Amino acid sequence: MRVLFLHPNFPAQFRHVATILGRDPENELVFGTKNERPEWKIPGVKKALFTPSRDPRPETHHYVRPLESAVLHGQAVYRTLIALKNQGFVPDLVYGHSGWGPTLFVKDVFPEAKLMCYFEWFYWAHGSDADFDPADPLSPDDEAKIRVKNAPILMDLYACDWGLSPTIWQKSQFPKEFQPKMTVMHDGVDTEFFKPKPGAKLVLPNLDLSHAEEIVTYVSRGMEPYRGFPEFIESIAYLQEKRPNCHVVVVAAERVCYGKSLPNGKSYKEEMLEKVPLDMSRVHFVGTLPYGQYLKVIQASDAHIYLTRPFVLSWSMIEAMSTGCVVVGSDTPPVREVIHDGKNGFLVDFFSPKQIADRVSDVLENPTKMAHIRENARKTVLEQYAHSVLLPKHIELMKQVAVGQFPEPQPQVKVREREISHPSPVTSHP
Numbered sequence: 267m268r269v270l271f272l273h274p275n276f277p278a279q280f281r282h283v284a285t286i287l288g289r290d291p292e293n294e295l296v297f298g299t300k301n302e303r304p305e306w307k308i309p310g311v312k313k314a315l316f317t318p319s320r321d322p323r324p325e326t327h328h329y330v331r332p333l334e335s336a337v338l339h340g341q342a343v344y345r346t347l348i349a350l351k352n353q354g355f356v357p358d359l360v361y362g363h364s365g366w367g368p369t370l371f372v373k374d375v376f377p378e379a380k381l382m383c384y385f386e387w388f389y390w391a392h393g394s395d396a397d398f399d400p401a402d403p404l405s406p407d408d409e410a411k412i413r414v415k416n417a418p419i420l421m422d423l424y425a426c427d428w429g430l431s432p433t434i435w436q437k438s439q440f441p442k443e444f445q446p447k448m449t450v451m452h453d454g455v456d457t458e459f460f461k462p463k464p465g466a467k468l469v470l471p472n473l474d475l476s477h478a479e480e481i482v483t484y485v486s487r488g489m490e491p492y493r494g495f496p497e498f499i500e501s502i503a504y505l506q507e508k509r510p511n512c513h514v515v516v517v518a519a520e521r522v523c524y525g526k527s528l529p530n531g532k533s534y535k536e537e538m539l540e541k542v543p544l545d546m547s548r549v550h551f552v553g554t555l556p557y558g559q560y561l562k563v564i565q566a567s568d569a570h571i572y573l574t575r576p577f578v579l580s581w582s583m584i585e586a587m588s589t590g591c592v593v594v595g596s597d598t599p600p601v602r603e604v605i606h607d608g609k610n611g612f613l614v615d616f617f618s619p620k621q622i623a624d625r626v627s628d629v630l631e632n633p634t635k636m637a638h639i640r641e642n643a644r645k646t647v648l649e650q651y652a653h654s655v656l657l658p659k660h661i662e663l664m665k666q667v668a669v670g671q672f673p674e675p676q677p678q679v680k681v682r683e684r685e686i687s688h689p690s691p692v693t694s695h696p
Contacts, residue, residue: 267293267668268355270379272343272362272369274300277308279363279384279453282653283660284311296355298346298368300339314350316342316368328407329414336367336418343368347375359668364422364429373425382667383426385448387578388439389415395577398598399491399617402526428667430660433579435600438679446675449663454656455584457648460561462590462640468515468566470559473550475566480512480630483567483591485560485582488523489516489534493580494573494596497619499538501571504623506545509630515563516551524577564589569629573616574598584651587611587643592629592636594622604651610642 269287271280276299287293288310295311302315318338322331357379362369364383372381391397391409404412423429423440429448431437437450467476475481482505486493495518502514520533528537535551555563564570570591572583579600586593587610595601597613605611612629614621629636649655666672 270357271297316346339367340370344371395575454653457652460588463565466565486518492524500619501622588647590640
């Protein structure tokens with residue numbers, strides 16, 4: 267099978283399927299990407315770099331800049347694909363991440379190839395992430411920009427032969443008329459790597475918590491409201507009062523990956539630590555970590571806090587559950603899809619730092635009673651999110667799509683009624 271993967275960042279969500287397919291010499295695999303990342307190499311996978319000719323122009327209407335960026339990425343990929351075609355490479359399947367633009371013009375170069383898209387998120391102004399926080403209302407400009415942001419995704423939804431979305435919640439965001447050609451399948455986690463280590467002590471190159479009686483962990487790409495970082499910091503203040511021997515370890519970069527940065531130029535870490543007094547001798551910011559060190563953190567965790575707006579579900583929550591962590595997660599749709607309160611984890615109000623702290627304190631107070639929660643968390647991942655379960659299914663789906671044997675039309679999904687609010691009269695307009 268000849269497969270062309272497309273993603274601006276190599277290898278992203280395609281790492282594991284590309285690795286398995288690359289082991290078979292009968293497969294010919296090319297990965298089109300913008301960022302080469304020479305430290306990442308997958309045997310059997312050839313990289314083909316593309317570079318947009320320019321950035322979106324400053325004078326472009328700000329609603330349209332993401333679309334212009336997508337078109338520039340698509341144009342760069344188009345030129346790369348023409349070069350590949352001239353070299354004799356014609357894929358059976360093109361599998362790309364939708365949204366950034368690389369998949370836009372695939373069918374113009376390879377009209378006979380099947381196009382499969384990884385659909386991660388469809389944007390709505392109301393009813394999911396954007397208007398989740400009542401303290402952060404949307405402006406008319408915000409609403410208009412969000413609508414236009416879907417333009418390249420809608421083009422892919424129309425053009426693709428099949429799509430994949432990692433969770434039911436994420437699929438439910440996409441227009442119902444396109445859902446029948448979308449499969450729900452999570453990327454999965456390596457349960458042989460992310461596994462429990464009873465009695466684990468946390469020792470990192472720059473942090474020794476082998477003496478700590480209680481360790482609470484928080485993991486995120488960035489420190490931002492989308493992942494509940496402000497509420498998390500506020501919860502630590504309550505937790506430190508209740509648990510004087512508790513240490514908190516934060517694995518995250520001091521940046522914003524999703525949502526808005528603060529207008530004053532400060533990071534959310536700076537803002538929250540100025541606002542909330544904490545005993546910093548018991549709070550440890552370790553930045554981002556290599557996988558081996560990150561594993562040590564969650565293996566030593568006594569309670570793991572995971573908060574998110576109604577948005578894309580993080581791999582880190584599934585990885586934490588795979589190691590047998592007791593996850594205290596936000597009672598939001600992506601988390602509810604995986605965690606059943608009191609069975610394989612606990613759900614708390616995203617906006618209640620006190621409730622978060624109280625639940626974490628309960629977990630720390632009753633370690634013996636948490637044994638079945640840990641076991642059920644691990645069991646959930648082994649049965650539903652393990653690579654050993656999902657990767658063979660993922661590759662079989664790719665093979666079927668490549669030869670035009672599509673699955674039966676998939677049912678439409680609706681996690682809940684979308685809450686469409688009607689804005690009050692305003693004096694400004696988009």
